[in-house]
Amino acid sequence: MVKTEIHIIGLGNLGSAFLEGFTSFDENYLIKVYELNNDVLEIYKNKYPEYKYHTNLDQVKSGVLILCVKPQTINKIFDQIKYTIHEDVLICSPIAGLDIDHISKLINNKIIRIMPNLLIRNNKGFIPYSKNYDDDYLDFIQLTLNNLGDTKEFSEKYFPVITALSGSGPAWFFALSNELVKAGNKLGLSNQESELLVNKIINGLPDLIASGDRFPELIKKVKSPKGTTEAGLNSLQNDSFDTIILDAIEKATQRSIELSKELKSE
Ligand SMILES: NC(=O)c1ccc[n+]([C@@H]2O[C@H](COP(=O)([O-])OP(=O)(O)OC[C@H]3O[C@@H](n4cnc5c(N)ncnc54)[C@H](OP(=O)(O)O)[C@@H]3O)[C@@H](O)[C@H]2O)c1
Structure with a gap:
């Protein structure tokens, strides 16, 4: 059986999450990684010697190219690589703010835009996607993305809020957790x-969510009338917790829209 080539550019937070996510189902893939930083390359070369590692992307003749680099570097990178990528190669972009339309002006390939989060590292991600082609080219959604997590197609116009809610999502929970730790302290x-x-609460939450109850019901299960939880929840409400969260998600959504404009004007 011919193995599908997976090319990952950038081994930072997300690129390394992809790489580690692949390790549990890599038998049908030929994985090639490109990273400028030699120290980072050495770490992964030692950890996963079965994959191929390069500092520069040369020719990409087939398979999927996953762009795990910062938005600010992408125009420059495409200037360098667009002539070395065969037209059959599927471009997969998780880059915040980078529209399919923008990429298709740089390269004439099939493009899938995704917004995963770092949970793909242990195959528990949620991967919203939008694409500019009809079929499931290379079975990439069915066989590859679905192994890294659950997938769902969205209209691309929702990507800024999806980026804010889901792509950045783990950070909201870590920020809340950090404040809880500081309060206890x-x-x-x-x-x-x-x-x-x-930590124990966070590790136990998946079991509670598995009940299928919606969030308001889950809250009701924790609190009792005039109890400790209710006292804390009332305080959150009085301190405009809802407004604080809405503001944060709005700011993150706005930043995603701005990033897109900045990339277009470069
Ligand atoms: N982190 C997340 O949770 C997350 C979630 C969804 C989407 N994203 C998107 O994923 C992208 C990557 O984010 P990240 O957090 O992984 O960023 P990151 O940690 O900064 O990783 C980017 C990596 O790419 C390397 N790089 C830069 N130019 C390169 C090139 N020409 N060839 C090969 N490697 C190159 C960088 O090396 P140097 O450090 O040496 O420049 C760095 O190691 C961003 O566009 C972001 O919007 C991230």
Whole structure:
């Protein structure tokens, strides 16, 4: 059986999450990685010697090219690589703010835009996607993305809010967790004890969510009338928790729209 080539450019946070996600189902793939930083390359070469590693992208004749580089570098990178990529290669872009329309002006290939988060590292991601072709070319959605997590097609116009909610999503929960740890610490626990409590909650949450209850029902299950949880929730409400969260998601959405404009004007 001919193996599908997967080319990953950039081994930062997301590129390494892709690479590690692939390790559990890599038998049908030939994985090639491109990263400028030699120290980073060496780490992964030692960890996964079965893959191919390069500092520069040369010829890409087939398969899928996954762009795991910062938005600010993409125009320059395409200037360097567009003539070395065969037209049969599927371009997969998780780059925040980079529209399919923008990429198709740089290269005339099939393009799938995705917005994963770092949970793809252990095959538990959620991968919203939008594409400029009809079929499931190379079975990339069915056989590849679905192994990295769950997938769902969205209209591309929703990508800025999807980026804010889902792409950046883990950061919102880490920021909340960090504040909880600090609160426990301020109220007498050691930092380590407080961190242990918060970690245990986070690790247990998937079991609670698995009940299928919606979030308001889950909240109701934790609180009792005039109890401790209700006191805390009332305080959150009085301190405009809803507005704080809405503002953060709006700012992140806006930044995604701005990034897109900046990329277009470069
Ligand atoms: N992190 C996330 O959770 C997440 C989620 C969804 C989407 N994304 C998107 O994914 C992209 C990557 O994000 P990230 O957080 O992984 O960024 P990152 O940690 O900065 O990783 C980018 C990596 O690409 C390398 N690189 C830059 N130019 C290169 C080139 N020409 N050839 C090969 N490697 C090159 C960088 O090396 P140097 O450091 O040496 O420049 C760096 O190691 C971004 O566009 C972001 O919008 C990220």
